[in-house]
């Protein structure tokens with residue numbers, strides 16, 4: 001099986017005045033990558049940060065940690081080159097935010113980043129499917145994007161299951177309300193890249209939470225390969 005279990009803490013709910021330190025702390029606690037939430041106040045009703053912050057973060061944390069940029073912005077085309085120059089590794093844009101996904105995918109690849117494609121809860125997985133062969137990762141949102149700490153939407157799991165059945169080696173990410181209470185459903189459905197914000201960052205013991213999430217996904221992947 002081509003894909004592996006990866007846990008990417010979302011630092012949205014961390015102490016943003018200490019972002020560099022918080023990212024280091026997550027990596028020290030066993031994170032496989034960092035999920036960085038960019039919000040522009042248009043695509044979602046909230047604002048976070050942009051490429052200047054990412055550039056500083058890269059300088060602070062060194063070349064190794066993988067930055068998955070979750071671009072909750074209205075004009076994703078605008079930030080491809082600046083994000084690449086700032087040190088982003090993957091550019092995950094929303095299908096709802098662009099009229100020309102094919103061109104955007106091409107631009108992201110040409111800039112040297114991996115391609116992630118995200119869908120909001122109201123977008124069907126059939127709308128994403130035509131692009132699945134051209135992307136590195138599909139992100140199925142399990143909350144309405146915009147804020148951390150929301151309730152996990154279990155009714156998004158059929159989207160994950162369908163994607164896993166159609167695209168057996170695609171990286172599939174879930175994001176929103178994912179933690180020890182909801183990880184089993186995500187893993188059984190076939191998600192392998194797990195974003196977890198408040199459940200990890202606000203925990204007294206992030207290392208244990210990350211390990212728990214990862215073990216559940218590893219077990220589900222092993223079970224899936226035995227069942228095949």
Ligand code: DX5
Nearest residue numbers: 012145146148149177197198
């Ligand atoms: C929501 C963001 C998520 C969020 C996850 O719009 O995309 O990445 O920070 O945080 P939790 O896990 O707390 O829902």
Ligand code: ZN
Nearest residue numbers: 010037070175
């Ligand atoms: Zn996110």
